[in-house]
Amino acid sequence: MDSDSDPSTTELLEPRNDDGWEDVESDVEDRTFKSLFEDRWFGDITEMLQYDKEKHDFDYVKLKNQLNLDFLDRVQLINFVRAEANAGNALPKVWTTALFEDEQYLKPTMEDDAVLYSLDDIDEAAFDTPTAPDAGEQELQELRERLAQIQIQFAAYREEVQVSFQKHVNAMKDTPASQPNDVPNPKDARTQEITTSAQEDQDTGYFHSYAANPIHETMLKDTIRTSAYRDFIYHHKHLVAGKTILDIGCGTGILSLFCAQAGAKLVLAVDNSAIIDKARVIVYENGFQDVIKCLRGKIEEVHLPVQKVDVIISEWMGYGLLYESMLDSVLWARDRYLDPERGLMVPSHATLRVAPLVDSELRVEHVDFWKDVYGFDMTSMLDDAVYDEALVRTLEKGDVPSEDSASFLELDLHTAKTTDLTFLHPFEIEWRATEAQSFDGWAVWFDIFFLQSRTENLPPRMEASEAVRKGYTAFSTGPAAPQTHWQQVALLAKTQEFGFTQGQVVRGKIGYQKKEGKDRSIDIEVMWQGDGEKSERRQVWTLD
Known part of the structure; x- marks a missing residue:
């Protein structure tokens, strides 16, 4: 190297000046990725x-x-x-x-x-490196898709045949056998046939209402409802894996899909609505056609390919818990198909609760409204009918100030009977509202519980919120809980009261009974009386 070189350059090239460079971090981070x-x-x-x-x-x-x-x-x-x-x-x-x-x-x-x-x-x-599909596999897939379409078409055709046949049978029933001189047949069962026909019409309308998308969209978007079922199944897969499941009123098949996903051996999805055809497609499109079998018909009439099932799962709850009377069918299926020793009901328990309704806007909306309609007095429109209807509404927590709502029906779905669904049970509530607040009626809602064993008992009067704190899967439809599509049932009293005092105990009875001639509707009766009062109030509402 030339001795005249720049000293600064020479100094930079001296090895002794390399000290410290090895500590400089690389700009590239060394990452490894675990499978x-x-x-x-x-x-x-x-x-x-x-x-x-x-x-x-x-x-x-x-x-x-x-x-x-x-x-x-x-x-x-x-x-x-x-x-x-x-x-x-x-x-x-x-x-x-x-x-x-x-x-x-x-x-x-x-x-x-x-x-x-x-x-x-x-x-x-x-x-993006797809390989050419195997011709045999592609043909097999096409055949599977075609078979699924044929199965759906066949199910629809079979249904049309059954409907046509039933119409023919009904027409024959409606034509009484002729007798000499046109003498009326003393054994003519026309009255019974009319009653049966009315019930059939009611059932037809009920099942038809579940054929459309909106009602299923509403239920699926109810995350409180749907997530409770999903979480119970996914967090307790041992209760489902390898088991035979019966899904009653399957709708779109969401509960069946949860069970299949959790490893069920066989899921029998039953629905008497036309939604079952869409459920079949959904099952196929998600690859569970070998596990989930969709059957159309009432559970009391459809033929199941098994003698017993390990689990019955159903979302049977209606407004006020028992509206629509679907629980009757679930209990019938339990007695007919559920393994009597180890079989599990999902959900396993349900309770009904009642509390006073105070200072509610419902009275303003439904009663006071008629006092001034665009400046005119229309109170003549007010009659008992205004108070006879049970209202399904979303109530505010402030509408139900009682912290001591009363449980008046507690059902263990493993042992309950259909006779338990018609009742008149006592309740007792301490009035916690201030004296300035008015008593406008009653609020009713239900809690649902998912226990893991048919022998496990739900503690008396337990609320869903307490059950969740103790690690159970449960949810409430009450005004203090996140809202569900069931909302609450509001029962407006005919007379607005200010007579209860804070701390006063109100005792009464509340009962459910199917409405005569409309079995899917409910008459709700409440009788109540405050301590120290001489007279008892009584009122009946219809949940229709």
Whole structure:
């Protein structure tokens, strides 16, 4: 090197001046990515996911696009898959975000999981390497799809034949056998036939109402209702896995799908509405046609391919719990099909509660409204009929100030009888509202409980909120709980009262009875009297 070289340059090249450079960090962070299913590491996240796709049939990119997952959804998916793998569970078919939407999956399952920080670095193009489909497999898939379509068409055709046949039979019944000289037949059962026909018309309208989408959309969007069933099934898979399940009133089949997802051996989904045809398609499109069998008909009339089932699951609850009378059919099926020793009812328990209704806007809306209609007095419109209707409404927590609502019906679905559904039971409530608040009537709602064993007893008068705190699956339809599509039943009293004092005990009786001639409707009777009062009030409302 030239001795005239710049000293500063020479100094930089001296080895002794290299001290400290080895401590400078690289701009590229060294990350490794652990398989979601086993203890195998990769230097590239795309390579790792490709391995899990080929080895474990987990196609991350396909799921991301099919379910339209945002970043947080993808984080929850990764943590969910790792959690299932760590628990030794076979990864269920991921067909809905409901499987991993719980907030617990926002917390990393694996500490310092490099996958979670690199989800936006995945080369999705690397996964677009489809191979030519096997001709035989493609033909088999086409045949399966065609078979599913034929099955749906056949079910519809069979239904039309049954309806036509029934009409023919009814027409023959309506034509009395002729007698000499047109003498009336003393054994003519016309009255009975008219009653039966009216009941059939009522049933037809009831089942027809469940054929349309809106009612099912409302129920599915009721996350309190649907999540309770889902969580109970997914958190207690041992109660379902390998078992035969009967789903009564299956609707779209959501409860059946939950059971199939949890490993049920066979699910019999029964519904007497035309929605069953859509349920068949839903079952097929989600790949559970080998597990879920959809049957159309009343549970009392349909033929099941098994003698006994291990679990009966049903969302049978109506307004005020018993409106629609579907529980009658569920109890009939329990006695006919459920294993009497080990069979489980889901849900297992239900309770009805009542509390005073105070300072309610309902009286303003339904009664005071007539006092001034565009400046005119229309109080003549007010008659007893205004107070005879049980109103299904969303009540505010302030409408029901009593912290001591009374439980007046407690049903164990494993032992309850249909005779238990017609009753007149006592209740007792302490008046906790202030004296300035008016008594406007009564509010009624129900709580639902999911216990794990037919021998497990629900503590008397337990509320759903207490059950949840103790680790049970339960939900309430009361005004203080998150609202459900059932809302609450409001019973407006004919006379507004200000007579109760704070701390006064109000005692009474409340009863349910099917409305004569309309078995799916309910007459609700309440009798009540405050301590120290001489007279008892009584009123009947119809939930129609």
